Amino acid sequence: MQNTILVVDDEEEIRNLLEIYLSNEGYKVIKASNGKEAIEIIDNEDIQLVVLDVMMPKMNGMEVCKKIREKLNIPIIMLSAKSEDMDKIQGLMTGADDYISKPFNPLEFVVRVKALLRRAYYFNSKPENTRDNIITIDSLKIDIVNHIVTVDDKEIQLTSREFDILYLLANNRGQVFSTEDIFSKVWKEKYYQSNNTVMVHMSRIREKIEKYMNGNKLIKTVWGVGYKIEK
Incomplete structure (x- = not known):
């Protein structure tokens, strides 16, 4: 099946550039020049991935x-001309899976698109669920096959990155993973200094899950070392 990618940017040059590179990789591209137009397209089209500029008229990317x-x-x-850490953090906190600062290398951009689509396909194409594919930690259940996380049967909406981090820790309970370990295993990229990406995702996972766990802390911070889920 041909994946459809929605490119949302108020700069026509950027929209056309990304369309060329994505079309060359076999993707169908739909373009929008502002946020409101993007929402209308998403409501009426089957979209597999969204490329979203932060600064746009009518409705911004966030x-x-x-x-x-x-x-x-x-x-x-998310795309942005801003490169400051707080802008990146804000983008990730709103639910983005990745963040690229302008100007960017189009070939690197395509690689990141492919990685996200592979991960989405992997989780959406597995066979029906079995007990062996469910990790249970107290009231938390992680359905590995169907990419579903629940607490007391309440489904928790996680992005693919958040799910990958949670699965990594839950599948290796008791083991401490450093920020560098988590980034290299989940993003499949080399970790670089001053990278707050893992910290932001960890904060979002905790916020989404732990408020339903009656005060229990699921993910433990081992100060100066990393993160773990207790056995």
Whole structure:
């Protein structure tokens, strides 16, 4: 099946550039110039991934990302001319899976698109669920096959990155993973200094899950070392 990618950017040059590179890889590309137009397209088209500029008229990228996350769990890559850590953190906190600062290398961009689509396909194409594919930790259940996380049967909406981090820790209970370990295993990229990506995702996972666990702390921080889930 041909994947359809929605490119949302108020700069026509950027939209056309990304369309060329994505089309060359066999993807169908739909373009939008603002946030409101993007929401209308998502409501009426089958979209597998969204490329979303942060600064746009009518509705900015952060708002669009939140709207998408209310309905769908598809991968979202945010683009921004801003490179400061807080801007990146804000983008990830709204539910984006990846963040790329402008100007960017189009070939690197395509690699990141492919990685996110592979991960989404992997979790959505597995066979029916069996007990062996469910990790249970107190009231938390992680359905590995169907990519579903529940607490007391309440489904928790996690992005693909958040799910990967949770699965890594839950599948290796008792083992401490450093920030560098988590980044290299989940993002499949070399970790670089001053990278707050893992910290932001960990904060989001905790926020989403632990408020339903009656005060129990699922993910433990081992100060100066990393993160773990107790056995």
